[in-house]
Amino acid sequence: MVEFLQSSVGIVHRNHAESITNFIKESVLEDLKDDCLSTEVQSTPKKRLTFSVEGNISVGKTTFLQRIANETLELQDLVEIVPEPVNKWQDVGWDHFNILDAFYAEPQRYAYTFQNYVFVTRVVQERESSGGIKPLRLMERSVFSDRMVFVRTVHEANWMNEMEISIYDSWFDPVVSCLPGLIPDGFIYLRASPDTCHKRMLLRKRAEEGGVTLEYLQDLHEKHESWLFPFQSGNHGVLSVSKLPLHIECSLHPDIRDCVFYLEGDHMHSSIQKVPALVLDCEPNIDFSKDIEAKRQYARQVAEFFEFVKKKKDDPAHKVGEVAKSIQPQLLLPHRGGLWVPDGKHFLESALKSFDFSRAMP
Numbered sequence: 001m002v003e004f005l006q007s008s009v010g011i012v013h014r015n016h017a018e019s020i021t022n023f024i025k026e027s028v029l030e031d032l033k034d035d036c037l038s039t040e041v042q043s044t045p046k047k048r049l050t051f052s053v054e055g056n057i058s059v060g061k062t063t064f065l066q067r068i069a070n071e072t073l074e075l076q077d078l079v080e081i082v083p084e085p086v087n088k089w090q091d092v093g094w095d096h097f098n099i100l101d102a103f104y105a106e107p108q109r110y111a112y113t114f115q116n117y118v119f120v121t122r123v124v125q126e127r128e129s130s131g132g133i134k135p136l137r138l139m140e141r142s143v144f145s146d147r148m149v150f151v152r153t154v155h156e157a158n159w160m161n162e163m164e165i166s167i168y169d170s171w172f173d174p175v176v177s178c179l180p181g182l183i184p185d186g187f188i189y190l191r192a193s194p195d196t197c198h199k200r201m202l203l204r205k206r207a208e209e210g211g212v213t214l215e216y217l218q219d220l221h222e223k224h225e226s227w228l229f230p231f232q233s234g235n236h237g238v239l240s241v242s243k244l245p246l247h248i249e250c251s252l253h254p255d256i257r258d259c260v261f262y263l264e265g266d267h268m269h270s271s272i273q274k275v276p277a278l279v280l281d282c283e284p285n286i287d288f289s290k291d292i293e294a295k296r297q298y299a300r301q302v303a304e305f306f307e308f309v310k311k312k313k314d315d316p317a318h319k320v321g322e323v324a325k326s327i328q329p330q331l332l333l334p335h336r337g338g339l340w341v342p343d344g345k346h347f348l349e350s351a352l353k354s355f356d357f358s359r360a361m362p
């Protein structure tokens with residue numbers, strides 16, 4: 001190289017030619033190092049998976065997490081649970097403010113403040129639980145249920161005004177994109193009728209929820225449904241959730257074959273497009289201390305869903321997102337009759353009509 005620079009390029013002094021040669025060598029080495037590092041980062045699969053357990057108020061998310069994950073052989077070594085930080089909402093700061101109570105007492109005054117605090121406590125909890133070693137982190141709810149269910153509901157009820165929802169949305173996306181740990185690898189939707197949730201809520205008697213009505217639970221139910229359960233728009237035939245392609249469906253374990261879907265659609269937040277969801281029927285009242293078989297059946301379904309998502313993530317040729325891109329929209333309804341269906345209908349048109357993600361969920 002030095003000789004080439006001197007004889008062909010016309011650099012007279014040898015030390016000049018040497019320093020140019022060294023400079024080029026170092027730059028090339030630096031570039032190569034960067035390339036290797038970024039390829040390494042891209043190709044290292046994320047080791048631990050996170051699923052978010054979703055469902056209406058008092059459907060039984062906390063019980064499900066505690067009884068299923070901690071008390072079954074199928075999940076004991078696999079799962080670490082992260083319950084929702086409701087206790088933090090009930091006891092804020094030195095003065096022990098109860099912001100959950102303040103919200104229910106004066107929703108118009110406190111909806112924004114409460115939703116803001118809910119988000120912050122989720123970020124803290126995600127950070128605190130990020131060092132775990134078990135292969136699956138099961139979290140109670142996510143920032144997406146906050147946004148797609150509760151924030152939507154309080155906004156529609158005019159408990160959050162236009163300025164407040166704009167402020168919420170102005171930080172939601174940037175913060176979520178900086179903290180990928182907030183984006184679950186899968187969702188588990190515990191599904192039951194609003195009536196059943198209302199009965200369970202009355203039984204557990206959480207002091208702050210004395211004023212929560214059946215209508216409010218119906219509203220929250222519709223929001224969960226239109227987000228996590230397949231339905232068809234009457235006008236356009238658009239599906240919010242896609243069925244798996246046949247070859248994948250066949251590879252699914254029979255325990256979950258009828259209840260795994262991909263989230264997709266215009267109303268879906270971009271960071272959870274194509275994320276798989278497992279829908280579990282939680283309509284029957286199950287006494288987990290007695291019905292060990294029912295508990296194990298749920299545990300098996302969670303374990304199988306974990307295997308499914310993990311396999312897709314580990315196999316670059318069959319990334320969940322890549323496969324989902326090829327899915328043709330088609331109507332999907334659970335066909336083994338196991339799932340509860342509101343009034344015999346799967347499609348909640350009202351849920352779609354009330355959707356307005358034009359500003360909040362681009």
Ligand code: TTP
Nearest residue numbers: 056057058059060061062063118141146150209
């Ligand atoms: P949930 O998150 O539904 O939890 P839960 O413990 O009531 O449900 P489960 O029995 O299934 O474990 O709600 C907790 C309380 O917080 C409930 O009163 C609803 C309220 N809440 C909001 O108002 N906004 C929110 O964004 C969230 C996440 C909860």
Ligand code: MG
Nearest residue numbers: 061062084140
């Ligand atoms: Mg709970």
